[in-house]
Amino acid sequence: MKTITTTATKVKLRSSPKTGNNVxxxxxxxxxxxxxNIVFGDGFVWGVQPRSDGKKGYIDIGKSVAWVK
Incomplete structure (x- = not known):
């Protein structure tokens, strides 16, 4: 497990690794x-946050590049 710190004023945690999904x-x-964990989706790299209710939250941690899949 890794801990990251947000540096933007407001960062959205989403229900799936897609920019249009529920915040x-x-x-x-x-x-x-x-x-x-880290997953790829919608052109971005997403950090996966385990939630206390057994679900997962997804945080955009950067744009994906062509040489990483």
């Missing part, structure tokens, strides 16, 4: 979030 939380700058 389940908005994280303020400086929020620490634990991720346990």
């Amino acid at each position: 389940i939380a908005e994280l303020a700058k400086g929020t620490q979030i634990k991720i346990n």
Whole structure:
């Protein structure tokens, strides 16, 4: 498990790794979030956050590049 810290003013945690999906939380700058996996979707790299209810949250951690799949 890795801990990352948000640096943008507002970061959206989504219900799936797609930019148009439901926002389940908005994280303020400086929020620490634990991720346990990385997935690719919608042209972005997403950190996967395990949630206490057994579901997962997805945070955009950067644009995907062609040489990584």
